[in-house]
Amino acid sequence: MYNFEFTKPTTIADAVAALKADEAQALGGGQTLLPTMKQRLAAPSSLVSLTAIPEMQGVCMSDANEVCVGGATPHASVAIHAATMFPALAALANRIGDPAVRNRGTVGGSLANNDPSACYPAAALGTGATIKTNTREIAADDYFQGMFTTALEDGEIITEVRFPVPEKANYQKFVQPASRFALVGVFVAKYADGARVAVTGASSDGVFRWAEAEAALSADFSAGALAGLAVPGGDMISDLHGSGEYRAHLVKVMTGRAVTAAA
Amino acid sequence: MPKDHGIGASSKRREDVRFLTGKGVYTDDMAMQGQVHAVMVRSTVAHGKIVSIDTSGALEMPGVLAVFTGEDFVEVGGNPAGWLIHSRNGEPMREPKRPVLAHGKVRHVGDAYAAVIAETYAQAKDAAEAVAAAAQIAELPAIIDMKTAVADSSNRVHDEIPDNVCFDWGWVEDNRAAVDAAMKAAPHVTTLELVNNRLVPNAIEPRASIGEYFPGTGNYKLTTTSQNPHMTQLLISAFVLGIPEHKLTVVAPDVGGGFGSKIYHYGEEALVLAASKKLGRPVAWTAERSESFLSDAHGRDHVTKIEVGATLDGEILAFRTETLANVGAYLSNFATVTPTFLHGTVMAGPYKVPHVYVNLKTVFTNTAPVDAYRGAGRPEATYSLERVVDKMARELKLDPIEVRRKNLLTPDQFPYTTPVAVIYDTGNYQATLEKSLELADYDGFGARAADSAKRGKLRGIGLSTWVEACGLAPSHLVGVLGARVGLYDAATVRVNATGSLSVMVGAHSHGQGHETVFAQIVADKLGIPEENIDIVHGDTSKVPFGMGTYGSRSLAVCGSAVTKAVDKIIAKGKKIAAHMLEAAEGDIVFENGSFSVAGTDKSKSFGEIAFSAYVPHNYPLETLEPGLEETAFYDPGNFTYPAGAYLCEVEVDPETGKVEVVNFTCADDFGNVMNPMIVEGQVHGGVAQGIGQAIIEQTSYDADGQLLSGSYMEYAMPRADDMPMFTVDHSCVTPCTHNPLGAKGCGEAGAIGSPPAVVNAVIDALQRGGYTHVTHVDMPLTPSRVWQAMQG
Numbered sequence A: 001m002y003n004f005e006f007t008k009p010t011t012i013a014d015a016v017a018a019l020k021a022d023e024a025q026a027l028g029g030g031q032t033l034l035p036t037m038k039q040r041l042a043a044p045s046s047l048v049s050l051t052a053i054p055e056m057q058g059v060c061m062s063d064a065n066e067v068c069v070g071g072a073t074p075h076a077s078v079a080i081h082a083a084t085m086f087p088a089l090a091a092l093a094n095r096i097g098d099p100a101v102r103n104r105g106t107v108g109g110s111l112a113n114n115d116p117s118a119c120y121p122a123a124a125l126g127t128g129a130t131i132k133t134n135t136r137e138i139a140a141d142d143y144f145q146g147m148f149t150t151a152l153e154d155g156e157i158i159t160e161v162r163f164p165v166p167e168k169a170n171y172q173k174f175v176q177p178a179s180r181f182a183l184v185g186v187f188v189a190k191y192a193d194g195a196r197v198a199v200t201g202a203s204s205d206g207v208f209r210w211a212e213a214e215a216a217l218s219a220d221f222s223a224g225a226l227a228g229l230a231v232p233g234g235d236m237i238s239d240l241h242g243s244g245e246y247r248a249h250l251v252k253v254m255t256g257r258a259v260t261a262a263a
Numbered sequence B: 001m002p003k004d005h006g007i008g009a010s011s012k013r014r015e016d017v018r019f020l021t022g023k024g025v026y027t028d029d030m031a032m033q034g035q036v037h038a039v040m041v042r043s044t045v046a047h048g049k050i051v052s053i054d055t056s057g058a059l060e061m062p063g064v065l066a067v068f069t070g071e072d073f074v075e076v077g078g079n080p081a082g083w084l085i086h087s088r089n090g091e092p093m094r095e096p097k098r099p100v101l102a103h104g105k106v107r108h109v110g111d112a113y114a115a116v117i118a119e120t121y122a123q124a125k126d127a128a129e130a131v132a133a134a135a136q137i138a139e140l141p142a143i144i145d146m147k148t149a150v151a152d153s154s155n156r157v158h159d160e161i162p163d164n165v166c167f168d169w170g171w172v173e174d175n176r177a178a179v180d181a182a183m184k185a186a187p188h189v190t191t192l193e194l195v196n197n198r199l200v201p202n203a204i205e206p207r208a209s210i211g212e213y214f215p216g217t218g219n220y221k222l223t224t225t226s227q228n229p230h231m232t233q234l235l236i237s238a239f240v241l242g243i244p245e246h247k248l249t250v251v252a253p254d255v256g257g258g259f260g261s262k263i264y265h266y267g268e269e270a271l272v273l274a275a276s277k278k279l280g281r282p283v284a285w286t287a288e289r290s291e292s293f294l295s296d297a298h299g300r301d302h303v304t305k306i307e308v309g310a311t312l313d314g315e316i317l318a319f320r321t322e323t324l325a326n327v328g329a330y331l332s333n334f335a336t337v338t339p340t341f342l343h344g345t346v347m348a349g350p351y352k353v354p355h356v357y358v359n360l361k362t363v364f365t366n367t368a369p370v371d372a373y374r375g376a377g378r379p380e381a382t383y384s385l386e387r388v389v390d391k392m393a394r395e396l397k398l399d400p401i402e403v404r405r406k407n408l409l410t411p412d413q414f415p416y417t418t419p420v421a422v423i424y425d426t427g428n429y430q431a432t433l434e435k436s437l438e439l440a441d442y443d444g445f446g447a448r449a450a451d452s453a454k455r456g457k458l459r460g461i462g463l464s465t466w467v468e469a470c471g472l473a474p475s476h477l478v479g480v481l482g483a484r485v486g487l488y489d490a491a492t493v494r495v496n497a498t499g500s501l502s503v504m505v506g507a508h509s510h511g512q513g514h515e516t517v518f519a520q521i522v523a524d525k526l527g528i529p530e531e532n533i534d535i536v537h538g539d540t541s542k543v544p545f546g547m548g549t550y551g552s553r554s555l556a557v558c559g560s561a562v563t564k565a566v567d568k569i570i571a572k573g574k575k576i577a578a579h580m581l582e583a584a585e586g587d588i589v590f591e592n593g594s595f596s597v598a599g600t601d602k603s604k605s606f607g608e609i610a611f612s613a614y615v616p617h618n619y620p621l622e623t624l625e626p627g628l629e630e631t632a633f634y635d636p637g638n639f640t641y642p643a644g645a646y647l648c649e650v651e652v653d654p655e656t657g658k659v660e661v662v663n664f665t666c667a668d669d670f671g672n673v674m675n676p677m678i679v680e681g682q683v684h685g686g687v688a689q690g691i692g693q694a695i696i697e698q699t700s701y702d703a704d705g706q707l708l709s710g711s712y713m714e715y716a717m718p719r720a721d722d723m724p725m726f727t728v729d730h731s732c733v734t735p736c737t738h739n740p741l742g743a744k745g746c747g748e749a750g751a752i753g754s755p756p757a758v759v760n761a762v763i764d765a766l767q768r769g770g771y772t773h774v775t776h777v778d779m780p781l782t783p784s785r786v787w788q789a790m791q792g
């Protein structure tokens, strides 16, 4: 790790100001950024911690039936406080990493990083969430722009994420045996106006919506409705842990299981 | 009633109190006065010619005290292999020099070619980056795949070794023709090609070393993460730096696991000593986890073709194997014995097979050195044997358990000389097999499989019956086989004047529980409380000698040395007692901690005798020296041969290929057991490592020699929730006949016996589930590999 300055502002405005400094970077739970810095792969000159800003903490229900999660809320809080509001989201948060990771890592950090194997992107895209920043609101469909790439501008902070609560939902995570990130993760949600299916871990373009499955499930929300569908294997990730073909196969299996398990 | 102290009691591990409360003292915890820091500069290419290393920029950076390169060590020696193996044609193995720092060429990613010493760790790290940036290394094509390495002599890891082969070994070479003939005549031959996957040892504590030079005396001290401090001292003295042995102390304090990887001497240890001499300050180095992945000696990595010749009713007639064994870029200390004498000598397994021949080539590649890892050679042999026997049973449509029953050696056949030149002293393989079947409720498998099927899972059961050779090792025998050292061990029992004891033992403890078990043995023999005994290990200035902890040797060999030394204490105590009690020495009996005159009530307690030895007012000074301290060296008469039967049950998810180990049963014969709880813990750990190897641990180099699984993001370690509850039994005991404890050793058994049981179970599940085309899947049986195999 190289040396760096550290600040911990208590308002969004102060954080935004601090991030204007040259080579400054936001720090959420540090579960992704700090290991990268330890390996000397990132060298910000200053870190601006977002974890002491009260506005960015906590989980609540909005009048529009959305679960609103403060951008610096750790996964463990979501696991506890969203448990009755949105069980599928709470269960997703509860299976991220280990207790240490869940108590430090934040929803904002996860979405800002947009790791192709991360879980939250599937929930955000699978619910059509709204990503609120210090300057604007971004629809999930516009937010994810390929692995590790998002609509965020330099210095823009995710202050809140609003997840519309579905009638039924489930997240199925098939873990990569070493990291236990998602080798393939599928978030399925059923709304009055149709179903959404978001897939993480599988594609080299990052999280994506499986349109054919959404159409089939919107007509008939049952695992049987997926019969005959196949996920194109072409742009799937191939690595040590599985070929693109295997991942494509898993997408279908996990989608079916998510539909069956959805509650 | 189980015993509550002494031999056979499950005494709680006394060392755990400090380990679990953060009170252990590890090398990196010790900050020596004036200590400075070393950072190694490691190659990022697998193979390259070192054109130049410009250190001038680094030397001017803040805090930098020195930069070392391979040039600084050309005058000193290299780190040797511990065994000289001869090829089938009689030629000695090819043994390239392994320098302290790479010189001329770098030969694997992670090969250290320079080292920076600076006042702080961060300064050393910055300067190391500068050295790397200023080094010119001309990349050469990497040699990674063993078959290519052997076939293509244009590309060489070591320029002087044309085909990258260290040796081509036959065991027993004289058997070759007879085995070929038996194989030819066999009514059925089953052939299996398999890979024994490379493993990264992953001790929880990374390697660390501190070198100190004391100008006043000219003495050196090395504090290091070693399983084997005396051997490290010997290697540095006699081979690498030439520091006289009496001027070098090696201390291995608390060490956080080794699994083999810390047996060996590594270049960093020599580097910190040499740097300390040059700078006159203690020099400390601690590996980062990524350095551990790249530079600790890895394990396994065999590619084998095994054949079994059999009758149509499953009687085994012959085994024949052909193996390529990866040694990586350099020969680590045990790299030549692990694939040979720790592998070929157990290739008859627990079977009465008349013909066995093992052929093995060890191959240099541009990968990290490969050496002994928990089990060392014996897991590779066991895996090959137990997989091929299972496959043979399937091909002949026989029950794999019946095939074992038919071929296992029977108790009346011991001692038994195998066709691979070792003599099994005792065993009862039927007993452990039947025990495992009973404990695993083998008869209830059908019902469990039906239940799995209801949940959409394929259930399978797999057996492995194994025997290993450990308790390393009889020096007279290993000398003939090429060992450059003896393999005895030593202990000193010092009875203090007040009756407490310090016992200095050669076998270092880094998780095994020696501090508890050796105290139990001494307490039992002397009839005194365990608390009165301290076990001292890991310091060459305190311990008489030791050959290290590996090969399940600590109890069988070092424990025997402790026993012998205690016997000498008792013998001397009797002489003292005879004098004090005015009786003949022959009339003194020692029992329950006191010396008494047979048939009388006259006696002296152990404490009184100890006191008299140090305050010899009433003492036979004319015939006996004062003091009560005895040393014993023990050289075993033979290897020991633990054996057992392991049954594994798995569930396979046919949609994803995911394997879950749902039951695991071990019936082991470890000879006499000193502490059942510690034995169970050892078996649990070994089985966990074996299951890890079988289903998730995957070390993968790409064609350029980059380690793809160089962090925990990619290298899967087994975790508690990957494991079922284990059923462990060691009630089938045939004591070892040639050591005073009757002990065989248990440290490696779990890792040796388990991988084939797991793989056999998965194949069984797939076969029962209708995937009859799947006769083998190479480890690790990750979901994607199993699924791929199922696709055909």
Ligand SMILES: Cc1cc2nc3c(=O)[nH]c(=O)nc-3n(C[C@H](O)[C@H](O)[C@H](O)COP(=O)(O)OP(=O)(O)OC[C@H]3O[C@@H](n4cnc5c(N)ncnc54)[C@H](O)[C@@H]3O)c2cc1C
Binding pocket: A025, A026, A027, A028, A029, A030, A031, A032, A033, A034, A050, A071, A072, A095, A096, A097, A098, A101, A104, A105, A106, A107, A108, A109, A110, A112, A113, A115, A117, A118, A119, A120, A156, A157, A158, A159, A179, A180, A181, A182
């Ligand atoms: C051992 C381990 C296991 C894990 N397992 C999983 C898993 O199974 N599934 C999974 O999804 N994730 C997993 N993670 C990742 C974890 O969820 C991280 O917490 C997350 O990816 C990053 O969140 P963070 O708050 O730690 O962000 P940081 O590491 O602090 O930051 C990550 C990036 O986001 C930026 N950033 C942080 N907060 C904000 C914000 N509010 N607005 C804008 N930019 C911001 C930072 O500048 C940085 O670029 C794991 C991590 C570890 C260490």
